[in-house]
Amino acid sequence: MTSFRVGLLGATGAVGQKFIKILENHPWFQITALGASKRSAGKPYAEAANWIESTPMPESVKQLKVLECKSELFKDVDFVFSGLDSSVATDIEGDFAKAGIPVISNAKNYRTDPTVPLLIPEVNPDHIDLIHEQRFTKDGSGWIVTNPNCVAVPLTTSLKPLHDAFGISSLVVTSMQAISGAGYPGVPSLDIMGNVIPYIGGEESKIRQEPLKLLGTLSKGAVKYADFPIEATATRVPVINGHLLSITVGLKMKADLDEIRDAMNNWKSPIHELDLPSAPEFPLKVHTDPRYPQPRLHADSEGGMQTAVGRIRQAHVMDVSYIAMAHNTVRGAAGGAILNAELLVRKGFLK
Template sequence: MKVGILGATGAVGQKFIRLLQDHPWFSISALGASERSSGKKYSEAANWIEDITLPSKVAAMTVRNCDPAEFSDVDFVFSGLDSSVAGEIEGAFARAGIPVISNAKNYRMDDTVPLLVPEINPEQIELIKKQEFTKDGSGWIVTNPNCVAVPLSMALKPLHDAFGVDTVILTTMQAISGAGYPGVASLDILGNVVPFISGEEPKIGPETRKLLSAEFDLQATATRVPTLNGHMLSATIKFKKKPADLEEVRDAYSNWHNPISALNLPFSPSEVYKIHEKDTYPQPRLHADQEGGMQLHIGRLRMAEVFDISLMAMAHNTIRGAAGGAILNAELLHKKGYLG
């Protein structure tokens, strides 16, 4: 399938380009960015920050305006656009009959737009049928969640199914790559922790509740730490049905069934959950890239003195929490007949 990338010169757009190299189903056919970049060769327009060589085919491509009229040759688009412009542009593409798989926040909480993590809520793709961007249903939008809501919902899903989540107290330790490029000033983050990320905390609760189709209380504190990739979450959880012991909690993970395991999606990890026994694991530097950056790591799983259990969870924020998650969404949609 021929795909376009909107916001192709930005950090998320570059991650899409990197991850789509040699994809068995999807081929990059068009790149879109701001008017400042349009008309230039991609190699001239982008400040390439990925740690692989810029693919020569992409380097030679001419950047287009993010106008659906210039993307008539693609089957669908991935959007890595900034939220300040994503709403208008993504809506225009959908109305033009071009499906959009978005990393932006603008449509996430729309009642007709899937907020999707394929292992957690694949049934939510049915919401596409309620969208009215085009009369024939050819244009639609699917979103992937905030880079914290992704690992949090994954960590909670087996536990919620087994015990019912009642309350979560959450502290995040978020890598600097989550701030995009140029991101956080070096004098603010080197040897430091910043105890607030603007606009982050209000997204976590609503998005996680939509992903799990559940109501529960969540208090989140979002911090920025000097790691490169991998968001770490510290969660203390109260359940509606208290687990008898830690073995019952572990059983909830080991007995969980992956609803997309039989689909053989290229970006689906062979092992969704990695439960670490060592007290000092997981660690972003050691584990964020495992299973192609698509695995969720859980450690420090223990009964809690306050509430019921505590755990640490970690996932690669720009892969599982952004571009890689969007690609997995596209794979699910393709397999289910919504693309192609």
């Protein structure tokens, strides 16, 4: 496998650090350029970053000089990962794409663009063909791919077998989101300790919208969104990692619990045979113990890349209720973007 030179935008932030940690020993991707704000530019990464990961900063990045996030400074990379804040991502990511540098983004800014794939490889790998519809460069060398919101990932992954087997007519979801999802320094300790905050600004609209694009069908260069209503409530809870979701689903075709469990247990990932380094062997794990899944016990399963499901039960309103959970900064952020890049390599979009 060819080794790819990778740039990282937003390298000093919490998501940027997670990218660095996961990519430390990646067999295909090597970080060769780091980008951050003007405040950090010109400094060695070890000096610019307040390292918050639980493992030591990799030696390979300590002395890399941090660059401003300008495309002309990243000419020697094959593509970039973006962990940029949404307040600056639109212009910076667009500038890189227009310069012919592919961007694989964790930011929300281009997720709803009709020509930009919103991608979970196990759910909608065919949507990468939207890249052909982008016009950042005349020769198609520059483009953007995004990964979804950190709640939309476990939500949509758990819905995919039900959507395929029975169809979905409606959905209610309440998220209990870990504090790491708020970045660093995140939520003030006096607000979150021993408490639950029943509102996260801007989150519920993403939970309502993104699964419909992810579960949509690609036809003639456009995605026809799935068509069912989603009612979402987003809360912040005093958990470090792992977003837990309480989900109730209305089905178009009635199914009993055995059929629903079978649909989830027997669901096959469409990328299973591609041998992608970050792909979990079992992207969807169905637990039978009614106490599971739990963030403390299961967020790190399969390197943090697995979606866990449990408490599947008949609903008194609509049809079926269950719990889903995934690691928000791995599967829901940096790890998901890295898996997207691996799929893009296998499909020939990164060369």
